[in-house]
Amino acid sequence: MSSPLIELIGATKRFPSGSGSVHTAVRDLNLTVEPGEFAAVVGPTGCGKSTTLSLVSGLQPASAGQVRVNGEPVTSIPDGVGYMFQNDAVMPWRSVLDNVASGPRFRGMSKSEARRQAADWVGRVGLAGFEKYYLHQLSGGMRKRVALAQTLVTEPRIMLMDEPFSALDVQTRALMQDELLRLWSGSDAAVVFVTHDLEEAIALADKVVVLTSSPATVKDVFTIGLPRPRQVEELRLTEDFLRIYREVWESLRGEVEKARTKGTTDVA
Numbered sequence: 178m179s180s181p182l183i184e185l186i187g188a189t190k191r192f193p194s195g196s197g198s199v200h201t202a203v204r205d206l207n208l209t210v211e212p213g214e215f216a217a218v219v220g221p222t223g224c225g226k227s228t229t230l231s232l233v234s235g236l237q238p239a240s241a242g243q244v245r246v247n248g249e250p251v252t253s254i255p256d257g258v259g260y261m262f263q264n265d266a267v268m269p270w271r272s273v274l275d276n277v278a279s280g281p282r283f284r285g286m287s288k289s290e291a292r293r294q295a296a297d298w299v300g301r302v303g304l305a306g307f308e309k310y311y312l313h314q315l316s317g318g319m320r321k322r323v324a325l326a327q328t329l330v331t332e333p334r335i336m337l338m339d340e341p342f343s344a345l346d347v348q349t350r351a352l353m354q355d356e357l358l359r360l361w362s363g364s365d366a367a368v369v370f371v372t373h374d375l376e377e378a379i380a381l382a383d384k385v386v387v388l389t390s391s392p393a394t395v396k397d398v399f400t401i402g403l404p405r406p407r408q409v410e411e412l413r414l415t416e417d418f419l420r421i422y423r424e425v426w427e428s429l430r431g432e433v434e435k436a437r438t439k440g441t442t443d444v445a
């Protein structure tokens with residue numbers, strides 16, 4: 178049997194903290210993600226969600242356990258990984274087109290081919306006509322579309338997304354969620370999507386992974402059998418969605434309460 182595209186086996190991450198002690202951010206975490214699967218990761222604030230992503234991206238080596246991508250141990254940033262974070266990695270001094278072309282250029286593609294592919298993706302994210310604009314001329318939602326095109330233009334096999342839409346207003350956020358689902362559905366990419374927002378997690382994902390309060394380990398994994406294609410705003414009103422929400426929240430709530438007791442003030 179072939180191994181999953183992403184595999185964390187007993188993954189643990191410790192960071193040095195003050196006075197020579199060690200802080201365990203992630204402990205004995207097991208997780209698999211298959212090609213074409215959309216996994217959302219939720220957990221209390223500060224529990225270790227971003228650290229979990231950084232293990233998959235190779236930005237942080239595991240202190241113990243194994244992290245594999247495509248069956249190979251992760252020792253550096255694996256090929257075929259695209260990122261999208263809360264703060265976009267867009268360059269304000271470059272036009273929309275050149276921002277999107279920068280990834281393929283960095284990977285050695287000729288300027289003309291990179292721009293051709295970038296123009297295609299700018300169109301696919303709904304920004305045709307804005308190729309020559311600079312970032313300050315765009316709304317927050319449009320900048321997010323640029324970031325999405327930047328991520329997708331390299332046709333990643335794995336998309337690591339860390340609260341990419343959390344800075345957007347509610348309506349723009351829903352639009353971007355739909356947009357992400359539409360674009361991802363045409364690919365075979367595996368997605369790991371970290372969010373504080375349980376509704377977002379359920380609306381987008383095939384499975385929702387609930388992490389414990391710090392240190393993060395997997396508490397529960399919920400399969401989300403809601404049919405696709407999905408329109409997130411309509412989906413949220415359905416009985417099935419609310420039933421799943423109650424079920425997952427039941428699991429998450431205990432961890433949020435534990436985190437609060439430990440002194441964390443924000444909620445998942």
Ligand SMILES: Nc1ncnc2c1ncn2[C@@H]1O[C@H](COP(=O)(O)OP(=O)(O)OP(=O)(O)O)[C@@H](O)[C@H]1O
Pocket residue numbers: 192193200201202220221222223224225226227228229391
């Ligand atoms: N590079 C680092 N060095 C030291 N400690 C770190 C480092 N990165 C993360 N941590 C610690 O690990 C813990 C988990 O952080 P992480 O950012 O993974 O949590 P999170 O669940 O993504 O947080 P949030 O919900 O606020 O986004 C925190 O206590 C954090 O301070």
